[in-house]
Amino acid sequence: MDGKGQLVVIALGGNAFLQKNEKGTVEEQWKNVYAAARQIVDLVKSGYKVVVTHGNGPQVGNVLEWMEALKDKIPPLTMDIAGAMTQGWIGYMLQQAIQNVLIEENLDHRYRVVTLINQVEVKKDDPAWNNPTKYVGPYYYNEAEVKKLVEEKGWVVKPDPRGGFRRVVPSPDVIDNVEKEAIKLLYENGFIVIASGGGGVPVVKDEKGRVSGREAVIDKDLGGQLLASVVGADIFVILTDVEGAYLNYGKPDQKLLRELTASEAKKLLEQGVFGSGSMGPKVKAAIRFAERTGKPAYIGHLYKLKEILEGKSGTKIVPDKK
Amino acid sequence: MDGKGQLVVIALGGNAFLQKNEKGTVEEQWKNVYAAARQIVDLVKSGYKVVVTHGNGPQVGNVLEWMEALKDKIPPLTMDIAGAMTQGWIGYMLQQAIQNVLIEENLDHRYRVVTLINQVEVKKDDPAWNNPTKYVGPYYYNEAEVKKLVEEKGWVVKPDPRGGFRRVVPSPDVIDNVEKEAIKLLYENGFIVIASGGGGVPVVKDEKGRVSGREAVIDKDLGGQLLASVVGADIFVILTDVEGAYLNYGKPDQKLLRELTASEAKKLLEQGVFGSGSMGPKVKAAIRFAERTGKPAYIGHLYKLKEILEGKSGTKIVPDKK
Numbered sequence: 001m002d003g004k005g006q007l008v009v010i011a012l013g014g015n016a017f018l019q020k021n022e023k024g025t026v027e028e029q030w031k032n033v034y035a036a037a038r039q040i041v042d043l044v045k046s047g048y049k050v051v052v053t054h055g056n057g058p059q060v061g062n063v064l065e066w067m068e069a070l071k072d073k074i075p076p077l078t079m080d081i082a083g084a085m086t087q088g089w090i091g092y093m094l095q096q097a098i099q100n101v102l103i104e105e106n107l108d109h110r111y112r113v114v115t116l117i118n119q120v121e122v123k124k125d126d127p128a129w130n131n132p133t134k135y136v137g138p139y140y141y142n143e144a145e146v147k148k149l150v151e152e153k154g155w156v157v158k159p160d161p162r163g164g165f166r167r168v169v170p171s172p173d174v175i176d177n178v179e180k181e182a183i184k185l186l187y188e189n190g191f192i193v194i195a196s197g198g199g200g201v202p203v204v205k206d207e208k209g210r211v212s213g214r215e216a217v218i219d220k221d222l223g224g225q226l227l228a229s230v231v232g233a234d235i236f237v238i239l240t241d242v243e244g245a246y247l248n249y250g251k252p253d254q255k256l257l258r259e260l261t262a263s264e265a266k267k268l269l270e271q272g273v274f275g276s277g278s279m280g281p282k283v284k285a286a287i288r289f290a291e292r293t294g295k296p297a298y299i300g301h302l303y304k305l306k307e308i309l310e311g312k313s314g315t316k317i318v319p320d321k322k
Numbered sequence: 323m324d325g326k327g328q329l330v331v332i333a334l335g336g337n338a339f340l341q342k343n344e345k346g347t348v349e350e351q352w353k354n355v356y357a358a359a360r361q362i363v364d365l366v367k368s369g370y371k372v373v374v375t376h377g378n379g380p381q382v383g384n385v386l387e388w389m390e391a392l393k394d395k396i397p398p399l400t401m402d403i404a405g406a407m408t409q410g411w412i413g414y415m416l417q418q419a420i421q422n423v424l425i426e427e428n429l430d431h432r433y434r435v436v437t438l439i440n441q442v443e444v445k446k447d448d449p450a451w452n453n454p455t456k457y458v459g460p461y462y463y464n465e466a467e468v469k470k471l472v473e474e475k476g477w478v479v480k481p482d483p484r485g486g487f488r489r490v491v492p493s494p495d496v497i498d499n500v501e502k503e504a505i506k507l508l509y510e511n512g513f514i515v516i517a518s519g520g521g522g523v524p525v526v527k528d529e530k531g532r533v534s535g536r537e538a539v540i541d542k543d544l545g546g547q548l549l550a551s552v553v554g555a556d557i558f559v560i561l562t563d564v565e566g567a568y569l570n571y572g573k574p575d576q577k578l579l580r581e582l583t584a585s586e587a588k589k590l591l592e593q594g595v596f597g598s599g600s601m602g603p604k605v606k607a608a609i610r611f612a613e614r615t616g617k618p619a620y621i622g623h624l625y626k627l628k629e630i631l632e633g634k635s636g637t638k639i640v641p642d643k644k
Contacts, residue, residue: 023397024396024397025397026397026398026399026400026403062396063388063407065392065395065396066385066388066389066391066392066396067388069388069391069392070387070388070391073387074346074384074387074388075345075346075347075348076348077348077411078348080414081348081411081414081415084410084411084413084414084415085385085407085408085410085411086407086410087410087414087439088406088407088408088409088410088411088413088439089399089403089406089407089410091406091410091439092402092403092406092409092439092441092523092535093403093406095439095441096441096525096533096534096535099500099532099533100532100533100534103530103531103532104530104532108531112501112503112504114438114439114501114504115438115439116436116437116438116439117409117410117413117414117417117436117437117438117439119414119417119418178421179434179436181434182434182436182508182513185507185508185511185513186504186507186508189507191504191507201414203418208425208426209425209430210421210422210425210426211418211421211422212418212422213414213418
């Protein structure tokens, strides 16, 4: 395989940090991060340039739980700050692991790794603001407490399908990556850049162009496709814990979809084939990248990154033929 | 005043985020960060290039307290990760505030702002490893609990002069800024870079050059002078909540020291004039910058940044005349 200097933007899923049945100890996190780092360095070895993004669901959940637990002692921070904290946490681990694996592979004289704190501008008038859907933070079981949170903080709290009540926040659509110039400058100069972590810190612009954070979450693959578009990626890869997008997923006749045009994928998406939870947003982000850039997007398993780019694994979504 | 494109590295103290008698609410933090951002943009307006670093004492203390409070539910993270989280937190706020003030001043077409997650290599054989001195994290009042922490986690716990017991960690000397190439590339291309937050995430190198984090804290001014040296700063400024370094500080005959050579400052430092708590490390870092680079370092009040560089306020430490 020869990457020929093509730029790949890789969106890491939760399994790059936390595997099922793990408690999330620091040791487990490092083990998972190193496994992801080896996949990434393998691509670099094959001649690809790489920009990395990642989710932060469990991590931002932890930060919100921590803050809530001591809210009477330490004033809790807002979600934008919590998001930036997880960019530091995860970015640090990825940056160190990738750098160390580059050293093991004698590639450190050619590449360095760096994490940027990264804001993403979201739509101010997105209908999502009036329809928060993303569960975040701790579970509450006491209805009086829930009522208090709603009244005092203006939170929207809903029953969680997994039991109890939880805060829900909007997940608005993305417009622009605020630090895109820095990301471009760095990867053009041989840096492996980690950016748009957790989808990016959601900010909105005022009439002068000043930005401010919002209590919201950005879908990390939606943030990832934006990142891939603005830095001019040749390929966008969404890595997760399944082989790709399936027809009839989880049923005896499930069938891995190996290649779809954007239009074909859109039709299946509209039919609800991929569900709204996990695969749906991935397919949606892949379609958007293919449509915007005319370049392919892939969805596949974290530990098959190379096979995915070789066309041996995963689901490939290609732009419609003109 | 004309900065003539000179590069200033600014080390922000705790008062850039938290003022005395504040609780540390998010609103208070933004208010303080914007006040600091205005000072910084004022310099940019005057023709200086700027790289910013900052402390993280109260913030990392909060993160450690949060983790400790839920340690039976969520596996606590190590101090290196906690440090990276505070780089995200503080970096995000500074980055957004500076960018917004640049917009207000119509300077945003020339400058952008970016925060890097930044590791700093520390001495492996520093005697500090055997003599931890920096108090971190929550206070403990139960001696049985302290005993358990010492036995189970290998912590060193000491009585805190402010009451109770607290963990102490080493504060080793610094060797190198791991991400220095990225910082240089960015500021040379018109970015205001926020780096080495909280002194930097402390890491040590193994025989192959791979780095790994340590349970330690780096003095932020020591990390700041290293940052200033490696990026080739013309001026290093340490900002705090007093006017500069004093003789007989706090006594009726206290006298602000306006200018000292590195040797003069060293002599006073050895005589214990500046104390070991707050001003001592600042003077030490300023001396080291002046000696290493042959360029001046300043210590002064956050809200007098411009006056300091104009020579109207603060303490200036200059290299010895040859």
